[in-house]
Amino acid sequence: MxxxxxxxxxxxxxxxxxxxxxxxxxxxxxxxxxxxxxxxxxxxxxxxxxxxxxxxxxxxxxIGFSDVIEEKIKALNKHYQLLVWHYFKDFFKLPKIILTLFFVWGYFQILIAVPNRLWVVGVSSFLLFVIPIYKIYKQSQRIKRIKKQTNKKWLFDNTSLQLGGMIQSLNIVIQIGFFNRDAIWSNAFSLSFSVAIVLFSLALYIAIYIVSPKLRKDMAKQQPDYKFA
Amino acid sequence: MSNSKLYKGSLNTIILQLLNQHDKMYGYEITQKVKALTKGELNITEGALYPALHKLEAEGLLDVEVAKVDNRLRKYYKLTETGTKETVNKLEELAEYIRTMQALVNPKLA
The missing domain is CATH 1.10.8 (Helicase, Ruva Protein; domain 3)
Known part of the structure; x- marks a missing residue:
């Protein structure tokens, strides 16, 4: 029956x-x-x-369905992070490694050329905070719109919104602005800082502009009911 | 499961092998298949099956397809290329484990 x-x-x-x-x-x-x-x-x-x-x-x-949900959230976050790692590695292979090295060199040059280093660090941390927050805000608006239109919420979307758990890393960005503020930076220290900031920006870029759209595309292919709005 | 602790470590291998033998399967079908194959000896609990399936999917070993069946949606799982390779490894690991256990508990048969 x-x-x-x-x-x-x-x-x-x-x-x-x-x-x-x-x-x-x-x-x-x-x-x-x-x-x-x-x-x-x-x-x-x-x-x-x-x-x-x-x-x-x-x-x-x-405990009913709680275990299934909890494990599903963990699995999706892991999937998201594995995807970020997959694309991240590409930036250390030819030809993209040239771009990575260029960004590091460029940032380092700006850092040592501008007399007041706080401007460079401040502007970078501001951009690294504001751009992701803006994108996340736009995504949350889209999710709300879908919920209103279809009365459905998707875990996939939520994982994208949280950047697979990477959203927590935005706290670091706030710290960057105040990082080692009054000390004199050696060239080696400035170079290390340039490497760190470029790698961090790359991870955020990959999450927001590559992995999240990819997840939505995969979801649209997989789930006939998913509104690809 | 009759002795869940003993079977627990083999759950992923069981799922992968079943999917290796069938083109695609859905969760409930997997539980019933295992029950039938083991004549009711092994009963995979729902609370263990879905987390295992989702984990294997996240690791890229399983692919998912959602289709409308009767009046509802059904989520099918199938092996990816990596999943097929991993099944071979997991089966070898399991065979090795069985041989080792055999040698320990019944040296005459080993």
Missing amino acids: KLTEPQIQQLYTFTQKHYVDWYDVQTELVDHLANGIETQLEENPNLTFESALHFEFKKFGV
Whole structure:
């Protein structure tokens, strides 16, 4: 016996009531519960839909779906970070390594040429903070719009918004502006600082401009319901 | 699972091998297949299966396809090229493990 459309909707509501907010996670759980319920109803036609659902849910253990959600979030963050690492490595291979070295050299030259170093460090940290925050704000607006239009939230989108957990690193940017403010920097120190700031900018650039759009494209290909707005 | 601690370390290998033998499978199907193949001896819990599937997907070993079946969406998993290679490695590791255990618990058979 196949479940009806309203029963499937009931299962979506059930997962939502059990703290599964994300449509992509709900979908898999709904199908799993539905399969289990259908098998039970075939074996015992006198069973009600609600009792069969209760029995299937119990199989997830005392903490219900929490483990599945928690592990899914971890897995997606890991996937995001692996993608960033994959593209990051490209910047250390030919031909992109030339660009990386050029950025380091360029930043270093500016750092030693400008008399007041605080201007260079201040402007870089300001840009490294404001650009990602602006992009994240635009993304959150898009997610809100999708939620309003379709009543669906996607874990994929949330992972992109958090830059796979890398969003925490923006705290470092605030610190950069005040970093070693009054000390005199040697050339070796300025060069190390240039390397660090270029690598950090590259990681953020890859996350925001390469990995997040790629995830959305992959999601659109994978999930027929995903609104690629 | 009849003895979850013993099977736990092999869950990924079990999933990979099943997907190696079938073109694509969905979560519930995997649990039922394992149950049928082991005549009910091994019962993969839902709380262990999905985290394992999501982890394998994140590592790039599995690919995902979502299709409408009956009146709902179904998420299918299939092996990627890397996943197929990894299955071979994992099976070799498991065979080696079984041989070692055999040598330890029953030296006559080893």
